[in-house]
Amino acid sequence: MEKQNLALMELGRLMREIFRGFKKRIGEQNQEDIKITAEQFHLLNAINLKQEEVIQKDMAEIMGKDKSAILRLIDSLEEKELVRRAVDKNDRRKNYLMVTKTGERVLKQYQIIAFQMMEDIQQGLSVSDLNTFRRIIEHIKDNARKL
Amino acid sequence: MEKQNLALMELGRLMREIFRGFKKRIGEQNQEDIKITAEQFHLLNAINLKQEEVIQKDMAEIMGKDKSAILRLIDSLEEKELVRRAVDKNDRRKNYLMVTKTGERVLKQYQIIAFQMMEDIQQGLSVSDLNTFRRIIEHIKDNARKL
DNA sequence: AAAATTAGTTGCATATGTCAATTAATTATT
DNA sequence: AATAATTAATTGACATATGCAACTAATTTT
Structure with missing residues (x-):
């Protein structure tokens, strides 16, 4: 039991380290520029990635969170004018989520940090290691989705 | 840039899925038993794992969190009588963190969930895949620490 | 003895998140 | 067409988590 358990723990610790590093680098960002939290970045990125138009409900599903959590995240992004809500003309219950120009610019800055x-x-990892790693991540992700 | 970036995103998403699943299973726990949050479990487990005596400061370092965050987590664990603080006789600034019998019992229950x-x-992953995965995680962890 | 350091604590602010109830709009049913 | 059911978004109440800065008490350094 120990080893597998440790693997999970290690993964958690790993993510915290990475997250910490990410926050640190964000903190070192240009002061005058708009700052977003990791969750905001994540949502912004997810909206941006989608090819199709998305509404709040979709993002709640994609991000695996309650719709009210998404709503508030979008509120915070809208306040910073990184995202706008646009009502669907045919179904006025739906808000399409649009990334603004500023949103794209800020997103890009954060992506650069993430990339770095x-x-x-x-x-120090070989290409073959990285490929294996990605493949395993994909596999685990599929399994995790069913949890 | 895309591929590497995706790998990071995927890892984050993966962890969220796992964390979500863990919280969900915790929620399904036996009603009459003591319930702890994922963070409480994590701290309790980390204290328990340590061979040497630990104080709050150590746990803050190990878990990569502010000492006040740890303090409050310990408060919550102490309230449930899963952990006790014991003052160091030689240096009365230090509180040794002791897991109670109940703490061990509860921890074990949650470890079973984590194990499952x-x-x-x-x-569906081969032993060789898992070994590679662990090796890469270790490597990444070393790199992440330097971030 | 005074100054500096260390471990823990507290107050305050912010972020995140869930659940349940509500509103408004749309679709299905009688 | 009127009513009922469903859907998307919103709001309120509440819990958890976390960091920062200021503070206290104990110990160590100067």
Whole structure:
């Protein structure tokens, strides 16, 4: 039991380290620029990634959170003018989520940080290792989704 | 840039899925028994794992959190009588953290859940895959620490 | 003895998140 | 067409988590 358990713990600790590093680098960001939290970044990124139009409900599903949590995250992003809600003309219950130009710019800055972090984190790993790692992550993710 | 970036995102998402699953299973726990949150479990487990005596400061370092965050987590664990603080006789600034019998019992219950989760998550992966995965995690962890 | 350091504590602010109830809009049913 | 059911978003109440800065008490350094 010990080993597997440890693996889970290690993964958690690992993520905290990475998260900590990410926050630290964000903190070192240009002061005058708009700052967002990791969760805000994550949501912004997820909206941006989607090819199709998305509404709040979709994001709640994608991010595995309550719709009210998403609503408040979007509130915070809208306040910073990184995202706007646009009502669907055909179904006025729906708000399409639109990333603003500022949103794209800020997102890009954060992506650069994330990219740099990935580079640093992957230092010293072979291409084959990385491929195996990605494959396993995908596999685990599928399993985790069913939990 | 895309691929590496995705790997980071995937890892984050993966952890959230696992964490979500863990919380869900915790929620399904036996009503009459003492319930703890995921963070409480994590701290309790970390204290328990340590071979040497630990004080709050140590746990803050180990868990990568502010000492006040740890303090409050310990408050909550102490309230449930899962942990006790014992003042160091030689240095009365220090509180040694002791897991109670109840703490051990509760911890064991949650470890079983965590263990079961690990089993489910690892379904379908070969032993060699798992070993590679652990090795990479270790490597990444070393890199992450330097971030 | 005074100054500096250390461990723990407290107050305050913020972020995040869930659940349940409510509102408004739309769709299905009688 | 009127009523009922469903859907998306919102709000309120509440719990958890976390960091920062200021403070206290104990110990160590100067």
